[in-house]
Amino acid sequence: MAQVCKGFCEDYQAEKTMLRLKYAEGQKRCTLCALFIKYDGDRCPCCRSKLRTKPRNSSKPKKVVYQ
Numbered sequence: 001m002a003q004v005c006k007g008f009c010e011d012y013q014a015e016k017t018m019l020r021l022k023y024a025e026g027q028k029r030c031t032l033c034a035l036f037i038k039y040d041g042d043r044c045p046c047c048r049s050k051l052r053t054k055p056r057n058s059s060k061p062k063k064v065v066y067q
């Protein structure tokens with residue numbers, strides 16, 4: 001199934017904070033919708049794509065996949 005932004009993410013959109021604080025507050029970034037949302041799950045409620053929960057310097061090196 002294709003992952004598309006349906007606009008639901010705007011309902012979950014997090015308040016504007018500094019980038020560093022966003023992750024600290026548990027806000028997650030949806031790369032597809034291109035915004036930060038506050039949502040208790042690892043997938044975007046809008047487009048179902050995987051959410052980014054941490055800034056780049058993760059302790060676990062993983063292959064980065066850009067969509």
Ligand SMILES: [Zn+2]
Nearest residue numbers: 005009033046
């Ligand atoms: Zn969206």
Ligand SMILES: [Zn+2]
Nearest residue numbers: 030033044047
């Ligand atoms: Zn999304």
